[in-house]
Amino acid sequence: MTAVQRLRSAAVLSPPLLWTVVFMFVPYSILLVYSFWKTQYPIFVPAFQLGNYMELVRDPQYLRVLLRTLKIAGLVSFFALVLAYPYAYFLVFKVKRPSVRLTLYMAVVAPLWVSYLLRAYTWKTILGTQGVLNSFLVSTGILSEPSSIFLYNQAAMVLTLTYVFIPFMVMPIYAALEKIPPSLKEASADLGENRLATFLKVTLPLSMTGIVAGFTMTFCLAFGDFIAPFLVGGPDGVMIANVIASQFGAALNWPLGSALAVVMLVIVLGIISASDRFERLGAGRLT
């Protein structure tokens, strides 16, 4: 490499490198440091102790919230997958006209451009006791009086989060299905496999990387959400991000909040690296 080339590489590389170090690596490190600090109300003092982490283990409410968050994120990813897979499959294998395919693809991605807060808000207006669904059911006579079962519970949260994050499931599955050569399905049919067997033995395994990528995205995003719980979650709908937010807000215990955030970061990184590993293994098997 000549000196000029090296200089040019450095010029291209240094702004993003500097940015990621200053605004990502340093803040994450500081968060980690904070998680060992002590709180002496109303200030935080530097220390190196595991008290915050011990507190998370000692008080069962943290474990309960963590398990609830994992459960909700899992359910959201599951329902998003159940809806997204047939949709992507239909687009890739059943729709013949490219323009129709593009339109239907855009139809599912387009809501990402509409404010996330408003997409969650609209479910609040639909599901509430005075809301659209209740008043509709009462006016048609299906319900005799408005019911409060629709809003402020975990089901409402799973519904809202599935609605909000489903595009992240469709996109990677669509990309994976699109890459499957039609000849493989034809070969499977020629060899006498019926359509179900072809799906289970050819299509599904080859789209697994898309499923894993979509599942990872949806799970991580739902796992870290604190807006849907606030809008539609109710008392038993508090998620881990809400607890972190309150430690940085009203509860004013940044060190404890940092420790919780570090736990969350570790879980998310674990999921991402497991998914990366799977993708590499999967890619190896395909070639």
Added chain:
Amino acid sequence: MSVFEQKPAGGIAPETDRADVAKRLGADAEAAVWYIGIGAILAFLYVPIGVLVAYSFNASRSLSWPMTGFTFDWYAKLAQNEQLIEATWNSLYVASFATALTLVIGVPAALALDQIDFPGKGVFRKLVLLPIALPGIITGISMLTMFRLFGFNLSLGTVIIGHATALLAVVVTQVYARLQRVPRSYAEASSDLGANGLQTLFLITLPNIRSAVIGAGLLSFTLSFDEIPVTFFLTGRDNTLPMYIWSTLRRGITPEINAVGALIVAASAILILISAVLLRDRSSAR
């Protein structure tokens, strides 16, 4: 009708006929199931947005069925809501600068990932792409702790830095994906013809990824305009539009919010059309 198209006589014919009909019925039934299922998913996606928009025109203050009449009152109220207008300007300001920053940092990052080998490239890639799956709250509080530790005051400026960091990954993935599809031979031909690296960059590489850069910029702008989790922790006294909506939601729901929502839906639709045109631009160029 020609002889060849007539049904062959004999015992087999009705059987095949029946099998054919059964097969066709089966195919029809299958198609019907597909259409109903896909229609249901589209309804799931769009009925809530329809509800959001429809109730912005509803005469009554309560959001219940049946709708009571048509009005533009809620929009008129918006036009007089100074806090909301100020918040909208703040959001436009934040989104513009955050988008400019993500492009200035993100395009070189994508170029570096595509074209340069350097030690620590793997770590760099992981770090840059992390915010795509990383919950915004972590970006928000980690930057909050840093700004506080170094004694910075929170303002729209810190929000801009937070957005740029969180959205960098969006720009990098989109631009990098396009760079991967630009044939290497273009740059090779360019340098064979005597162009230097800078000329190749500005005359060959950047024009080839132009629509991806614009598309990524539009997406980044929209996402920044709507952003909450990072803004929540990094904003000072000034509200952005989503933060303003969030604070009104604490007091209860009103059709005014639906009116804001309908306007955002309309603006998003326009941006989507622009990016769809850019996408078509790309496919016709191939």
